[in-house]
Amino acid sequence: MATEPFSVGVGVSHERPKHPPELTPPAQLPWVRRLLARVLGRGLSRLQAQHRDSWFQGHASGQRTGHAEGLREGYEEGRVDGFEAGRQVLVIRDTRPDAHVVPGQDDSLFDDWRLPLSAELKKRFKADVAQRLPAQAQPSAAQWKMIFSDTPSTCVIAGAGAGKSTSLVLRILLLRHYLGYELDAMTVVTFTRESRKDFIVRLTQVFALWDLNLTPVEARELVRTFHSWILPLVRSLPGFSQLRAFETLGSELPGGSESNAETNPFDLRINDAQRQQLNLCYRDLMQGSPRFAELITTLRRQALQLKALDRDHPDVQKRAAVTQLSAERDEELCDTIEDLWFRAGAWPIRGIEPSRETVEINGSRFHFHGYIAELDAWVVLGFDPGENKDYKRPSAKLPVWAEWVIKRTLFQAFCDKPLIWLENYSAAKRLTASLATDAVAGPGFDYKVKGELSSVPLLDAFVSAAGFIENLGLDVCAAVGRMSFPAGDSDALFFEALSLYWRALENHLLAQSPPIMSYNRMFALFAENTPENLRLLPDALLRPLAHLMIDEFQDVSPQIVSWLRACLREIRRRGPALHVGRTAQHSSLLCVGDDWQSIYGWRGSSPKYFMEFAKEFVSPSSTRVMLSDNYRSHQHIIDAAEHIVKPAPAINGKKAKACGLAAEDAVPVTVQPRDEAALAQQLMTHYRQGDSVMMLYRKSSDKSLISEYLQPLINHEKGLAPGQRRFRQLTYHSAKGLQADAVFMLGDCQHVTRSPYKNQVYRQAGLGRSGDPEAYDNAQKDEVLRLAYVAVTRAVRHCYWHVETPTGEAQNLPRASSQVDGSKAFFDDLRP
Incomplete structure (x- = not known):
């Protein structure tokens, strides 16, 4: 003062x-x-x-x-x-x-330094590139700006077909060959094993043009995935030298080689080796935790219980009229179905007491088949789909299947007792195993978390929900403790059970010999809230992270961002001592991405960290590069894709321009009513003309449907060598990074669910718009637009989009095709 x-x-x-x-x-x-x-x-x-x-x-x-x-x-x-x-x-x-008074805090992740690029060195490198690379591979002015960036941090906005991979390869060549940086001072990160393999091939080819021999081992050490990098860090800690990743159980190479991280870490399907560990933990927790056992019993009864049907439903109104007739033949129907189950070896079921107790349904008496004391629930056997649907009782007019459907509808509308309806023999076997206290078979029932598309085995649902929470950088138990649900909501029981199970599972996996740990927990060990763990790492393990180049940065998750910042902060803390006797000094980060291609929000990724790069990765100085030239597609494809994604939030100033051969012969993107037969005919026409063809689908059922029309082509392709094949079937998601002359899209992009729990944890992670109670769901509405953008931009010359006509509630759901404007020259909208 x-x-x-x-x-x-x-x-x-x-x-x-x-x-x-x-x-x-x-x-x-x-x-x-x-x-x-x-x-x-x-x-x-x-x-x-x-x-x-x-x-x-x-x-x-x-x-x-x-x-x-x-x-x-x-x-x-x-x-x-x-x-x-x-x-x-x-x-x-x-x-x-x-x-x-107290001095201020330096929050920068980097020293204030510049890459030593002289005018003479730049001139020499440009001359060498002009001499050794073909004319069509020569960098543009914007690409040279990326290659020659001399600031500690660099953000490169690279749209579809922008030639970012070649620019990234030349950046590595500059650091290694012209500046003398050691290979073990830098790392290139890609997201999938496929993109890693492709990049290694391209890098090796370019280095060879400079007479530089990059061995396969050197290339694999230089080009990594995030998951292949984190495993060696944990293995360097005392007691964890033989650590195995849970996600790669059952697919390890002999000796537990690091290459086991080649398995796709985003594949959520549980294999037998993983399920064995999940079930063992489940068995022990059921025996050791009365509260967990109580929760599972309640969840099982709710999950298996026949779902109620409104009495005003048309099916109920129609079948209620034959209630008395159905009741008169119900005992014979029970005998017939029990005989079918008995012949299949599925009846009687241990843990289910056979009992022909009756219940009043709409004024008439119907029969149960049994009773489960443990669940306090009655059981009715169903008609297995594998049986002949035309099978009838003697002298009956309707087949057994039709009689059974009538009974089920009446029970759904009028039964007031807890009832488990066993739909098929396999469901009965799972239930039998779960009721056997001496079996290591898991819960034996499926559960559907609100917001998910379908039911999955309970432990699979645990893994999926926990993975999403951890990808957001949150602890599962802490996140569950901050959730809230309406009274009577079964998801409250599910997440309470998850918090108990997940802690037990982590301890169970660590107790194995050798120990097991999930990738998510490995990243959490070295995140920003545990900097002391990073200080245990030797210099040799941190040094390769000093000069990081990351591709597809728009797909990073909050957890990965926390790990990256923690590593960069530790590298700066160690200072010059980390680089003694080496040419490469200090640290740098170069990130390449396209926020319009961020399509993995369902697993916890967010484009926020790319869109707000300078804020998330504080640096004394930074370079921003916009690669707007598109060397893949003509302008109509570019404009159509950008028109679809336009409503989604994006980095300002983005507008791609077709360049080179890609700019020739522009034809509009064709949007037409869904017709699998017509699609197959168009596809075959392009294939016969010699075009490479890509068939994209949204659901596995769509793939099966279109494959019926394309089976001759599929069989023909199987007989060709991989380099001769010109046809691929892929999901919209898995097509990213690829291209074809003609692309066929089957199905709209829609966000069809609401996820209360994901909205809650999304807000906990600080994602979404401020004050938005449905932060995740609204982010997904933007993501379906970006997914369509990715699919359209796979096309080099032709793109055909077959879209179903929405009906019922689907008419009000956000969908990407609603952005199509037939008045624009780049769209040819053939829909009615």
Whole structure:
């Protein structure tokens, strides 16, 4: 706080000045003498007489008088000036804070340095590239800006077909060959094993043009996936040298080689080796935790219980009319179905007491088949789909299957008792195994978390939900503790059970020999909230992360971002000691991505960290590059894709331009009603013309449906060598990074569910728009637009989109095809 100003002035005196004796004028003569002197003086003046002593005396008197007058005048002038100067005030303001001061914190992840790129070096590298690479592979001005970025951080916005891979390869060549950076000082990160293999091939080919031999081992060490990088870090810790990743159980190479990380970490299907560990943990927890056992019992009863049907439903109204008739033949129907189950070896079932108890349904009596005391629920056996649907009881008009459907509808609408309806023999076997206390078979029932598309085995649902939460950088138990659900919501029981199970599973896996750990937990070990773990790592393991180049950065998750920042912060903390005796110094981060191609939000990824790169990765200076040239597709394909994705939030200033051969012969994207037969005919026409063809589908059922029309082509392709094949069937998601002359899209892109739990954890992770109660669901509405953008931009020359006509509630759901505008030249909309 500043104090009051104070002043310093000059003092002033008002007394008459005192002169020294030699300057003091003499006293006056008496008046008589003065008169005589005046008379005598006038006479002498007329005579022009001179008196020497008087002359000298007068001279001295005048000198004294002049001196005195000069002194008086000078004093008076000086007095005035001094008085004015004394009135001026000298102000001293004290702005120092009263409190104790503390220096600010440097939050930058990087030192303030620049890559040593001289004009001569740039000129030489450009000349070499011009000489050794073909004309069509020469970098554009924007690509050169990316290659020559000299700042600690670089963000490259690269749209579809922008030639980012070649630019990234040249960047590595620059660092290694022209600046002398050691290979073990840098790492290139790709997201999938397929993209890793492709990049290694391209990198090796370009290095060979410079007569540089990059061995396969060196290439694999240089080009990594995030998951293949984290495993060696954990294995370096005491006691974890033989650690196995849960996601790769059952697919390891002999000796537990690091290459086992080649398995796709995003494949959520559970294999036998993984399921064995899940079931063992489940068995032990059921025996050791009464609360967990209670939760499972409740969830099982709710999951297996026949789902209610509204009494106003048309099927109920229609079948209620035959209630009495159905009741009269129900006991014979029970006998017939039990005989079928008995012949199949599926009845009786251990744990189910056979009982023909009756229940009143709409005024008539119907029969159960058994009772499960453990679940306090009645059981009705169903008609297995594998049986002949035309099978009838003797003298019956309707087949057994039709009679069974009527009974089920009536029970759904009018039964008020807890009822388990076993739909088929396999469901019964799972239930039998789960009820056997000595079996390691898991829960034995499926569960559908609200917001998911279908039911899956309970432990699979645990793995999926926990994986999503952890990808968001959250702890499962802590996140569950911050959730809330309406009274009576079964998801509340599910997530309580998950919190108990997940902690037990982590401990169970670590107790194995050798220990097992999920990739998510490995990343969490070295995240920003545990910097002390990173300090345990040797320099040799951190050094390759000093100069990071990451592709497809729009698909990173909050957990990966936390790990990256923690590693970069630790590298900077170690300082020059990490780089002693080496050419490569300091650290840098170059990220390449396209927010329009962010399509993995369902597993916890978010484009936020790419769109807000400078905020998320603080640097003293940063370079931003926009690669807007598209070398793959013509302008109509580009414009159509960008028109579809336009409503989604995006980085400002993005507009791609077709370049080179891709700019020729633009034809519009054709959108037409869904017709599998017509699609197959169009596809075969392009294939016969010699085009490469890509068939994209949204659901596995769509693949099966279209395959019926394309079976001759599929069989033909199987007989060709991989390099000769021109036809591929892929999901919209798995097509990213690929291309074909003609692309056929089957199915719309829609967000069809609402996920209460994902909305909650999304907000916990700080994602989505501020104050949005449905942050995840709204983010998914944007993502379906980006998914369509990815699919359309796979096309080089032709794109055909077959879209179903929405009906019922689907008409009100957000869908990508609603962005198609037939008035635009780049769309040919053939829908009614």
